Amino acid sequence: NQVINVSGEKQVLYLTTEKFTSQVIQAIKNNNVDEFMHFYQMVDVLIIDDIQFLSNRPKTQEIFFNIFNQLHQS
Numbered sequence: 001n002q003v004i005n006v007s008g009e010k011q012v013l014y015l016t017t018e019k020f021t022s023q024v025i026q027a028i029k030n031n032n033v034d035e036f037m038h039f040y041q042m043v044d045v046l047i048i049d050d051i052q053f054l055s056n057r058p059k060t061q062e063i064f065f066n067i068f069n070q071l072h073q074s
Contacts, residue, residue: 003045010044017053024060037063041070 003010027036040046046067054061 011042012045012047013040013043014047014049017048017050020048020064021054021057021060024063027063028059033063037067037070040067041074043071046071 003012023036024033027033048064054064
């Protein structure tokens with residue numbers, strides 16, 4: 001809320017790790033991982049709840065860290 005209040009132009013996305021993981025699985029099944037990653041790399045602030053649940057999901061971790069690194073560089 002603070003980011004939106006300070007700058008209404010920022011795009012903030014909040015989701016659970018469960019939802020993120022489900023979307024990763026669908027992107028892999030549909031062969032559109034690049035599009036999936038691009039969508040997440042376009043947000044200004046990404047908030048993922050319960051991120052510790054990625055600990056046993058190496059492919060999801062890899063995709064998340066690619067998105068994270070892009071957002072961090074931006």
